Amino acid sequence: MVKGMGGWRLEHTxxxxxxxxxxxxxxxxxxxxxxxxxxxxxxTALGLDAVALDSADGAAIFGGxxxxxxxxxxxxxxxxxxxxxxxxxxxxxxxxxGEQITPDGRRVDIQLKGGGPTPYSRRGDGRAALGPMxxxxxxxxxxxxLGIPTSRSLxxxxxxxxxxxxxxxPGAVLTRxxxxxxxxxxxxxxxxxxxxxxxxxxxxxxxxxxxxxVAADATPYRAFFAAxxxxxxxxxxxxxxxxxxxxxxxxxxxxxxxxxxxxxxCAFMDAYDPDTVFSSIDSGGRYRYAHQLGIAQWNxxxxxxxxxxxxxxxxxxxxxxxxxxLTRFRDRFHAYWLDLMRGKLGLVTAEPDDAxxxxxxxxxxxxxxxxxxxxxxxxxxxxxxxxxxGADTAFGAWYAQWQARLAREARPxxxxxxxxxxxxxxxxxxxxxxxxxxxxxxxxxxxxxxxRLLAALARPFDHVNVPPEFASPxxxxxxxxxxxxxx
Numbered sequence: 001m002v003k004g005m006g007g008w009r010l011e012h013t014x015x016x017x018x019x020x021x022x023x024x025x026x027x028x029x030x031x032x033x034x035x036x037x038x039x040x041x042x043x044t045a046l047g048l049d050a051v052a053l054d055s056a057d058g059a060a061i062f063g064g065x066x067x068x069x070x071x072x073x074x075x076x077x078x079x080x081x082x083x084x085x086x087x088x089x090x091x092x093x094x095x096x097x098g099e100q101i102t103p104d105g106r107r108v109d110i111q112l113k114g115g116g117p118t119p120y121s122r123r124g125d126g127r128a129a130l131g132p133m134x135x136x137x138x139x140x141x142x143x144x145x146l147g148i149p150t151s152r153s154l155x156x157x158x159x160x161x162x163x164x165x166x167x168x169x170p171g172a173v174l175t176r177x178x179x180x181x182x183x184x185x186x187x188x189x190x191x192x193x194x195x196x197x198x199x200x201x202x203x204x205x206x207x208x209x210x211x212x213x214v215a216a217d218a219t220p221y222r223a224f225f226a227a228x229x230x231x232x233x234x235x236x237x238x239x240x241x242x243x244x245x246x247x248x249x250x251x252x253x254x255x256x257x258x259x260x261x262x263x264x265x266c267a268f269m270d271a272y273d274p275d276t277v278f279s280s281i282d283s284g285g286r287y288r289y290a291h292q293l294g295i296a297q298w299n300x301x302x303x304x305x306x307x308x309x310x311x312x313x314x315x316x317x318x319x320x321x322x323x324x325x326l327t328r329f330r331d332r333f334h335a336y337w338l339d340l341m342r343g344k345l346g347l348v349t350a351e352p353d354d355a356x357x358x359x360x361x362x363x364x365x366x367x368x369x370x371x372x373x374x375x376x377x378x379x380x381x382x383x384x385x386x387x388x389x390g391a392d393t394a395f396g397a398w399y400a401q402w403q404a405r406l407a408r409e410a411r412p413x414x415x416x417x418x419x420x421x422x423x424x425x426x427x428x429x430x431x432x433x434x435x436x437x438x439x440x441x442x443x444x445x446x447x448x449x450x451x452r453l454l455a456a457l458a459r460p461f462d463h464v465n466v467p468p469e470f471a472s473p474x475x476x477x478x479x480x481x482x483x484x485x486x487x
Contacts, residue, residue: 006068008100013107013205014109014180017202020193021198023090024073026073030063030065030159033062033064035062036134037153042177048100064095067097075090076091076186077186078090078186081302084286093116093127094113095115111177114174128173129171130170132264133172140260140263141153147238149258151178151179153174157175179259180257183254187202199306199310206224210258225325228303236293238340239260241341243289245266245267245289248264248281249287251299254299254303268429270372271371273366274289278431279483297329300329341354342358343422344423347406348409371473376424385399427462430472431481432475457470
């Protein structure tokens with residue numbers, strides 16, 4: 001390892017928080033770290049030397065066998081409500097190397113996922129399997145290309161060692177880049193310890209790192225909570241408008257920064273059905289598509305409970321503020337959702353019946369099991385959508401209302417089409433194509449399907465050059481799709 005190699009500018013502000021929040025621990029070396037994927041464009045954006053890191057020395061860093069310059073590794077402590085049940089958690093297999101300072105002055109966490117056991121592993125091996133790590137890379141990079149706030153994946157390194165789950169699987173380490181790894185569960189952790197000074201330190205840190213604009217507010221902790229609510233409202237609206245289902249919205253998987261994080265049994269809908277559940281462990285459908293708004297509000301309620309002592313010395317006043325802020329969450333979600341839906345319908349002005357127009361389209365889609373992504377994509381193809389209106393009476397009635405609404409905007413049709421294409425992706429991570437790519441990579445070391453998939457997902461709004469294989473839903477005989485957590 002060459003000293004100074006890589007362009008690292010690591011700092012460690014999280015490590016300055018009280019010891020309640022972290023434990024020092026180094027990654028556990030692996031047998032033979034080798035790149036499966038190295039995200040060179042992301043490395044460059046982070047101010048790293050992508051050429052130098054695209055090497056055996058770089059793979060050694062991202063596999064946990066060597067530390068980059070300035071690293072001071074630790075595992076974070078947090079709690080969480082998992083499927084509604086509170087438990088103490090912490091990074092059982094993730095190790096934070098530090099916070100990279102990017103050329104534009106941003107501070108981002110560099111974390112190894114699958115880096116070995118930590119004090120929070122709860123008898124686990126601290127390792128990760130290749131398939132789930134590649135899934136996180138695929139979906140997180142797709143979300144980034146869609147313009148949805150998300151953690152990102154810098155590298156996936158194979159370890160040369162098996163991990164043992166239901167069967168032996170090839171091991172891997174994923175390097176995750178995030179605005180931070182502060183979670184709702186981080187605040188639940190300190191609240192459970194009834195340590196008010198530590199709660200203040202954590203809240204001040206979150207404000208400084210993610211919401212500096214509220215620091216000068218007369219009631220900064222109230223303003224902080226309101227700002228988190230706002231970001232989450234926008235994020236969930238963005239999920240809903242691309243048919244994304246997180247799959248495991250536990251409180252430890254909700255980022256204070258407002259990013260999508262902790263991709264496990266996640267997937268995108270093909271046929272529109274609000275009750276869609278993909279996760280094999282979500283037998284009751286707690287985290288189904290239609291529940292994501294309610295679960296986000298439930299999670300934010302847990303955050304409000306943790307922050308309650310900081311809202312006011314008067315408990316009644318603190319509770320009243322929290323209730324009002326949580327009530328606004330649904331209103332803010334609906335405002336974001338409706339704004340996004342207007343774009344998907346080619347609308348730029350607001351009319352009182354716009355939500356009903358969008359809801360009527362979704363009702364038709366649910367009844368006919370229309371493909372979520374391709375229905376909105378079709379709306380921008382004038383000949384196709386008018387042909388469907390002539391062939392389907394129910395759709396035709398909706399189409400007439402939509403055309404009348406567009407006409408009232410008095411804008412060129414080309415402008416509406418451009419807005420629709422900019423608001424609705426042509427390509428999403430189709431579940432059968434994701435599985436095809438992961439199976440080929442993890443079981444046969446065939447990277448070609450994964451490379452083709454990543455290339456297509458990097459340009460989701462290119463409606464002209466759409467590879468047909470990535471634009472179609474799974475064949476009808478494919479059967480129900482199930483995802484697995486991969487822990």
